[in-house]
Amino acid sequence: MIRADDFRGFAGTVVGGPVRPGDTVAVAGSGVVSTIDRLLGPGGGTFDEAGPGTPVTVTLADDVDVRRGDLLTTPGALGNGLSPAKAYSATLVWTSEEPLRHGRSYLLLAGSRTVPAVVTTVRGRLDVVSGKQLAARTLGLNDIGTVELTTDTPVCLDRYQECRDTGSFLLVDRAGKETVAAGMVRHALRRGRNVVPHAYTVDRDARQRLKGQQAKVLWLTGLPGAGKSTIANALERRLHAMGLHTYVLDGDNVRSGLNKDLGFTLGDRAENVRRVAELTRILLDAGLIVIVALVSPFRADRAVAKSLFQPGDFAEVWVNTPAEVCAHRDPKGLYAQAKAGTLPNMTGLGQAYEPPEHPDMVVDGSGSLDDVTDELCALLQG
Ligand SMILES: Nc1ncnc2c1ncn2[C@@H]1O[C@H](COP(=O)(O)OS(=O)(=O)O)[C@@H](OP(=O)(O)O)[C@H]1O
Numbered sequence: 124m125i126r127a128d129d130f131r132g133f134a135g136t137v138v139g140g141p142v143r144p145g146d147t148v149a150v151a152g153s154g155v156v157s158t159i160d161r162l163l164g165p166g167g168g169t170f171d172e173a174g175p176g177t178p179v180t181v182t183l184a185d186d187v188d189v190r191r192g193d194l195l196t197t198p199g200a201l202g203n204g205l206s207p208a209k210a211y212s213a214t215l216v217w218t219s220e221e222p223l224r225h226g227r228s229y230l231l232l233a234g235s236r237t238v239p240a241v242v243t244t245v246r247g248r249l250d251v252v253s254g255k256q257l258a259a260r261t262l263g264l265n266d267i268g269t270v271e272l273t274t275d276t277p278v279c280l281d282r283y284q285e286c287r288d289t290g291s292f293l294l295v296d297r298a299g300k301e302t303v304a305a306g307m308v309r310h311a312l313r314r315g316r317n318v319v320p321h322a323y324t325v326d327r328d329a330r331q332r333l334k335g336q337q338a339k340v341l342w343l344t345g346l347p348g349a350g351k352s353t354i355a356n357a358l359e360r361r362l363h364a365m366g367l368h369t370y371v372l373d374g375d376n377v378r379s380g381l382n383k384d385l386g387f388t389l390g391d392r393a394e395n396v397r398r399v400a401e402l403t404r405i406l407l408d409a410g411l412i413v414i415v416a417l418v419s420p421f422r423a424d425r426a427v428a429k430s431l432f433q434p435g436d437f438a439e440v441w442v443n444t445p446a447e448v449c450a451h452r453d454p455k456g457l458y459a460q461a462k463a464g465t466l467p468n469m470t471g472l473g474q475a476y477e478p479p480e481h482p483d484m485v486v487d488g489s490g491s492l493d494d495v496t497d498e499l500c501a502l503l504q505g
């Protein structure tokens with residue numbers, strides 16, 4: 124929006140049209156209808172009409188609210204279903220060497236809008252030779268696939284076949300900022316429109332007050348055998364004895380229920396971390412001190428988890444135990460299996476563990492349990 128004294132204009136590019144002063148337009152985000160008053164060019168001159176590709180500043184006859192990234196469209200298009208949604212079916216052309224990770228949060232760029240988005244389902248991959256849709260769980264370099272994705276906040280996207288400009292988008296890796304896919308919208312999914320969060324009167328503040336505590340998340344990451352569960356257990360016992368209300372989300376435990384459909388591929392780990400992070404958010408809202416004990420080996424997945432929380436609510440703790448110590452402890456025999464070649468995805472051997480670059484705290488998983496518990500209690504109180 125461009126605002127100066129009593130001037131209010133909306134800068135953008137015409138993607139359909141032509142459009143003319145006097146045309147009725149609707150703001151796609153809110154559905155509010157107004158009329159184009161003037162079309163101004165980059166030098167300040169006025170247009171009688173502007174066609175596709177023309178950069179313009181539009182002034183409207185009414186004082187309506189148009190937000191950054193909003194679309195001005197025809198009321199007819201809104202009637203035909205163009206309205207903000209959080210879930211879409213789309214075709215993706217995967218352009219990255221790194222395969223699509225189901226459950227990982229990417230940035231969706233559409234026009235001037237950028238929103239976090241997660242590919243929730245891969246419906247299939249196109250076999251370019253036969254033209255048939257093949258079953259697929261992920262997409263690799265140059266694959267063309269049909270997926271479902273959800274965005275954190277509603278975005279207004281056209282069907283690609285209706286309008287190429289407002290029906291296309293890019294997916295960008297959140298960490299490296301590399302473009303990983305070009306997307307074309309097939310259609311919005313009904314569930315993306317019909318889900319409206321309800322605000323309850325008893326909220327996190329009320330629950331915290333009742334419990335006399337400040338809810339918080341301590342996210343313990345580290346190699347298998349590093350001591351995450353042992354530390355989580357000791358810390359929870361200490362907090363419980365102090366009369367505080369806690370809950371531990373341990374990888375092994377969550378994987379025997381909620382996440383029992385997940386294995387240890389990169390995609391399944393991303394989904395495991397995403398679901399645990401969402402569950403953690405619910406428990407935080409319940410007013411609890413939540414201790415997460417999850418290998419969570421990849422920085423990008425941990426960054427997605429962290430992004431769900433306000434900065435003061437979430438602390439990342441690296442349980443830093445030398446790999447040789449973990450392998451020597453090997454309480455479940457997993458390192459031995461991996462060395463024998465029967466467990467290919469084992470963290471630290473067949474798959475990487477990416478240590479946190481800026482953790483809120485590093486604790487020594489081979490030192491005194493009492494000392495680590497003291498340090499974490501201090502972190503919680505700080
Ligand atoms: N391939 C492979 N790699 C790593 N870990 C394995 C694997 N297979 C089974 N396990 C057992 O599963 C526990 C890790 O589960 P998480 O949910 O924490 O893993 S992750 O965050 O999704 O990476 C982990 O528990 P902890 O040892 O408590 O960390 C292992 O017991």
Ligand SMILES: Nc1ncnc2c1ncn2[C@@H]1O[C@H](COP(=O)(O)OP(=O)(O)O)[C@@H](O)[C@H]1O
Nearest residue numbers: 346347348349350351352353452454488489490
């Ligand atoms: N500080 C410690 N000193 C010695 N042994 C420990 C320590 N912490 C954990 N252990 C032992 O190491 C093994 C792995 O610990 P665990 O808590 O299960 O790790 P993780 O949850 O990270 O896989 C267990 O046998 C546990 O008793």
